[in-house]
Amino acid sequence: MHFSVIQIVLLTILAFIKHVDYYGIPMLFVNYPVFWGLFTGILMGDVETGLLVGGTVQLMSLGVAGFGGSSVPDYGTTAIIATAFGTVLGKNAGLAIGLPVGMLGVQLDVVVKLLNGFVVKRAQQYANERKFKKMSAITWLGPLFFGLSAAIPVFISVTLGQSAVNFLLDSMPAWFMSGLTLAGKMLPAVGIAMLLNYMPTAKLLNYLLIGFFLAAFLKVPIIGAAIVGMALAYATYKREEKDSQIKGTSVIAANDSSIGEDE
Amino acid sequence: MIKKKQEYGPIVTKKDLRKANYRWLMSVCTFNYQTQQGASVAYALSPILRKIYKNDDDYVKALNNHFQYYNTQPWLAAIILGATVAMEERQGLAAKDTVNDFKIGTMGPLAGIGDSLLMTMIPTIMGSIAAYMALDGNPFGILLWGVLIGIIFFLRMHCFEFGYHQGVKVVTQYGDKLNYLTTAASVLGITVVGSLVGSVITVTSPLKFTFGKVAMQIQPMLDKILPELIPVLLVFLAFKLLKSKKLSMTWVILLFILIAMFSAAFGILK
Numbered sequence: 414m415h416f417s418v419i420q421i422v423l424l425t426i427l428a429f430i431k432h433v434d435y436y437g438i439p440m441l442f443v444n445y446p447v448f449w450g451l452f453t454g455i456l457m458g459d460v461e462t463g464l465l466v467g468g469t470v471q472l473m474s475l476g477v478a479g480f481g482g483s484s485v486p487d488y489g490t491t492a493i494i495a496t497a498f499g500t501v502l503g504k505n506a507g508l509a510i511g512l513p514v515g516m517l518g519v520q521l522d523v524v525v526k527l528l529n530g531f532v533v534k535r536a537q538q539y540a541n542e543r544k545f546k547k548m549s550a551i552t553w554l555g556p557l558f559f560g561l562s563a564a565i566p567v568f569i570s571v572t573l574g575q576s577a578v579n580f581l582l583d584s585m586p587a588w589f590m591s592g593l594t595l596a597g598k599m600l601p602a603v604g605i606a607m608l609l610n611y612m613p614t615a616k617l618l619n620y621l622l623i624g625f626f627l628a629a630f631l632k633v634p635i636i637g638a639a640i641v642g643m644a645l646a647y648a649t650y651k652r653e654e655k656d657s658q659i660k661g662t663s664v665i666a667a668n669d670s671s672i673g674e675d676e
Numbered sequence: 677m678i679k680k681k682q683e684y685g686p687i688v689t690k691k692d693l694r695k696a697n698y699r700w701l702m703s704v705c706t707f708n709y710q711t712q713q714g715a716s717v718a719y720a721l722s723p724i725l726r727k728i729y730k731n732d733d734d735y736v737k738a739l740n741n742h743f744q745y746y747n748t749q750p751w752l753a754a755i756i757l758g759a760t761v762a763m764e765e766r767q768g769l770a771a772k773d774t775v776n777d778f779k780i781g782t783m784g785p786l787a788g789i790g791d792s793l794l795m796t797m798i799p800t801i802m803g804s805i806a807a808y809m810a811l812d813g814n815p816f817g818i819l820l821w822g823v824l825i826g827i828i829f830f831l832r833m834h835c836f837e838f839g840y841h842q843g844v845k846v847v848t849q850y851g852d853k854l855n856y857l858t859t860a861a862s863v864l865g866i867t868v869v870g871s872l873v874g875s876v877i878t879v880t881s882p883l884k885f886t887f888g889k890v891a892m893q894i895q896p897m898l899d900k901i902l903p904e905l906i907p908v909l910l911v912f913l914a915f916k917l918l919k920s921k922k923l924s925m926t927w928v929i930l931l932f933i934l935i936a937m938f939s940a941a942f943g944i945l946k
Contacts, residue, residue, distance in 0.1 A: 433705070436703070436704040436705045437701050437705045437750060438701045438702065438705060439829065440701065440703070440704075440751075441825050441829060442825070443795075443799070445799060445803060445821075447803065447807050447817075447818055447821075448821075451810070451815060451818055460815070464810040464811070464813055464814075464815060464818075465810070465811060465813070467807075467810055468806070468808065468809075468810030468811040469807075469811065471803050471804075471807035472804065472807045472808075472876055475799075475800055475803055475804060475807075475876065476800060477925070478791075478796060480787070480791050485925060486926065516929070516930070519926050526707055526708055527708070527709065529706055529708035530709055530710050532706065532708070533708050533711060533714065533715035533743070534710075536706075536715050536719075536743075537718075537740070537743045540718070540740065540743070543732055543736065545735075548722070548739075549719060549722060552702060552706055552715060552716070552719045555702070555706035555716075556702070556705040559705060588937060588940055589937065591940040591941075592933075592937030592938075592939075593933075593936070594940070595879070595936040595937075595939060595940045595945060595946060596932060596936035596937070598878050598879050599877065599910060599932050599945075600929065600933075601872070601876040601877050602877050602907065602911045602913075602914050603918075603925065603928050603932055605869055605873055605876070605877075605911050606911050606913075606915040606928075607914075607918060607925060608796060608800065608865070608869050609866075609915050610915060610918045610919055611792070611796065612792065612796075612862050612865055612866055612869070613862055614866065617863060617866045620863050620870065621867070621869065621873075622870060623870060624866065624867040624868060624871040624872075624873070624874070625870040625871065625873050625908075626874075627870075627871050627874070628870070628872070628873070628874030629873075629874030629875075629902075629903040629904040633871065634808075634875075635805055635808070635868065635871055635872070635875065636805060638868055638870070639801050639864070639867075639868050642866075642867030642868050643864055645867055646860040646861065646863040647860065649856075649860045649863045650856050650857065650859070650860040653855075653856040653859055653860070654853075654856055657852060657856075
């Protein structure tokens, strides 16, 4: 299969925009695969594949977010590459190419953050040398590096990849492809576990059970579970507020009584 | 609530704060392991600081103060940075330490609220809704999420002004309320995550045992013990591995891909 030069250029630019957006400018679609799958689908003239791939990768990546500077797989890039190849080769073949490149995103992310260390040091140096224009200008290397860290892998995948990908897909054993499909179904477990690790799960275990019961036994869709969750959240908020008021008044009461004893 | 006419100080104008809001979009773009978002803070505030500090020496001192380590959820950080502008406008470099304490003191709580509510809860809930609709070829869920993103962006673009007027008050007076909000958001989040465990992971076992003439399928037996038993076990395994901190998330993901290859090859799971 071959991508046209225009397609290659547009896909590379899309990946660049995606990552600059991801890191702040303007941080709208924060690498959410379902958006980038759709955008790639529109670019390739195949919205259906874009939705299908984007939705699949979005579910794989639920709960995966880099906090406090941790680096996570670049599922947005996975969505772009998988959609681009998927329009011709189908979703599974697309994912087989896009997923490994997305995993590589972890290493590239670390490299950019190391490079940025030099950039900001230089920026501060310029500030101390009173070269204020240069200080502001060099800061822009940050978003440039981040953009390239997604644009380059996409560019390489869709250009050099063409013949290599065909060879790769032909030589891939059947278990590898079916394994990747299964991995797609299993990976949401990691994201969910990540969320559970990050949230006060032990303290709020009862709500986890309620949510699970709604979905597994009653087959309530996620919006339904969210509505129940909102009701429980509202009750929690009211209770916490009330508890602190009681605590507050009892402190005042205790103070009053101690004053009384002094007299 | 009576809407007061918002007043601006002798130096900083509404336009300056708007500009800072745009420049703060740089936020995580300069992320590095030494000062994290520090350089972006300096970049965002530099035009305002230039107006406050006419003298080059003072300006450099103020810049260096903001070049220091800073890391929190960038959307909410704009409120704090807006508040520091108000402090420095009034007191100049005398406010340097207060500004620092205020910034560092609010870093943790803001990251707590922002990361759980804005960066986890919304993408998890909206993401799963949008994804399921997308799998049916329906872009409506994405559109819905897009509208929410638009609303949040509009609010974000006013955070500097809000912080300039209200920032200190909000953080000191409503600190408790923000805590309850975080707990309430966690309740909503965990309920949704519980439902995700029971719906998103669609792994079943095609295993079959044959004893003579009787063929026994595993999956119906598992379903009798607990519906979605395999997904529960997978989440539990990932949870334990992540909790032990022996494996990073990347390695857990790679391990799961390997398990998938193995299970698919031998027909254990599908």
